[in-house]
Amino acid sequence: MAAPRKYPDELRERATRMAVEARRDPDTATGAIKRIADQLGVHPEALRMWVKRAEVDAGDRPGILGATAY
Secondary structure, eight states: OOOOOSSOHHHHHHHHHHHHHHHHSTTTOTTHHHHHHHHHTOOHHHHHHHHHHHHHHHTSSOSOTTOOOO
């Protein structure tokens, strides 16, 4: 049986969406992951991995589609 997830799916999706959008804007890109992670009470490394997975799944970054990193 898999371990329970620390963060709810809704929080994970919201944080990822906020970080991806912030990183697209040059004015807010610097430090976006840490800033958003702190605002939402998420570990910055967890958010970084979620963003990386979202970018791979969207085709914006090379990687294996659909691979679960969390």
